[in-house]
Amino acid sequence: MILNDSMSLWLSLLFAGLVTSTALVAEEVKVGGDSKFVPLTNGKPYIYVVHEGSSIKVQRVQDRNYELSGHFAKTIQPCPPFCLNPMLPAPDVEPYGEVEMFDFMEKSLRDGKGILIDARTPSWFSKGTIPGAVNIPFTELTKEPASPEMAEILEKFGAKERGDIGFFTALLEKWGIVDARYKTEDWDFTQAKDLVLFCNGPDCGQSPRAIRGLLAADYPADKIKYYRGGMRMWEFWGITTVVPGARE
Numbered sequence: 001m002i003l004n005d006s007m008s009l010w011l012s013l014l015f016a017g018l019v020t021s022t023a024l025v026a027e028e029v030k031v032g033g034d035s036k037f038v039p040l041t042n043g044k045p046y047i048y049v050v051h052e053g054s055s056i057k058v059q060r061v062q063d064r065n066y067e068l069s070g071h072f073a074k075t076i077q078p079c080p081p082f083c084l085n086p087m088l089p090a091p092d093v094e095p096y097g098e099v100e101m102f103d104f105m106e107k108s109l110r111d112g113k114g115i116l117i118d119a120r121t122p123s124w125f126s127k128g129t130i131p132g133a134v135n136i137p138f139t140e141l142t143k144e145p146a147s148p149e150m151a152e153i154l155e156k157f158g159a160k161e162r163g164d165i166g167f168f169t170a171l172l173e174k175w176g177i178v179d180a181r182y183k184t185e186d187w188d189f190t191q192a193k194d195l196v197l198f199c200n201g202p203d204c205g206q207s208p209r210a211i212r213g214l215l216a217a218d219y220p221a222d223k224i225k226y227y228r229g230g231m232r233m234w235e236f237w238g239i240t241t242v243v244p245g246a247r248e
Contacts, residue, residue, distance in 0.1 A: 038062055040239070041099055049105050049132040051242055056131040058105070061238030072201070072232040082203040087228060089208035092221035095228050096196060098237060104196055104225070105132055114194040115157065119210040120231075124200065128241040130234055135244070138199070138206040142213035150217050158192040159219070184218045196225040201232030 038060045039045040046059035067073075087095050096104070108114030109132050118125050118133040125135040136153070143150040151161065162183070174180075182189040195214070199206035211224055235241065 036062075038064075038238075040102055044102065047102055047106050049109065051131040051133075052244070056240065056242060058102075058131050058240040063238075066238050068236050072235050077203065079203070081205065083205070084202050085205060085208055085228065089211045089226050090215055090221065093211055093215075093224050093226055094222070096225045097227075097229065098233065098239070100225070101130075101196070101227055104194075108194050114196065117195055117197045117207075117210070118199070119197050119207040120199045120204075121206070126244060128243050129231070130198070131240060131242050133198075136210075138210035138213070141210035145217040150213075154187060154192075154217060154219070157195065157219070158189075160188045160191070162186055162188050182220055182223075187218060189218070189220050189223065192220065192223055194223050194225065195219075196227055198227035198230045201230035202228055203232075204230055 037045065040047065040058070040060060046057055049056050049058055104114060105116065109116055116130065116133045118129045118135045119138045119141065120135070121137050121139070122135060125137075129135070140149070140153065143153075155161070162185070165185075182192070197207040197210055207226065207230070211226060214224060215221060229236075231241075
């Protein structure tokens, strides 16, 4: 049978589609359907995060014999200071689990609209952290709300100092004619970034203290998230960590 040009083109496209579909199915089996591969979540095998200028692949440990060890394997420690913290460190601050963390890292963090904050002391941070995180110790985030140090931090997070807004502007905001949802007398948080804070885990009080320090400085509660599981649960699930300053 002699094929005309139209028929040949149609068959070529059909063959290309079959090859592509086969490749996609093969990849799905490799990272999703293969019982030997452990993905981050169902349908999400891994994600990529930029950390210190390098792209880091974040995924689960693939060794089925992996067990948590070291400090984070300790379940019984003195309380205080290692006391279990509430799910909510403050009213209206949303708690995050690992799945929410993945979503934040893929979207807000990647797009520059969010900041992932390791609120632990530098000595803890230097031992290993979550890819994409920056170290801002809780001691820096609990400065006096009106201090120059706190003002500098708020500006780094995208807040703008307002200065004298004038009588009529203040009146319009008070009446609700002008949207002032993210504005205070001293600060405009409209363009402030979404923050996710974490520390060593449910029995670590460093990130909760940092969150309360930000709230005392009028940072909007709905722009702050709390990853309560922290490093303990991140490592429990065998998810990628990085040592700051290290290069492969």
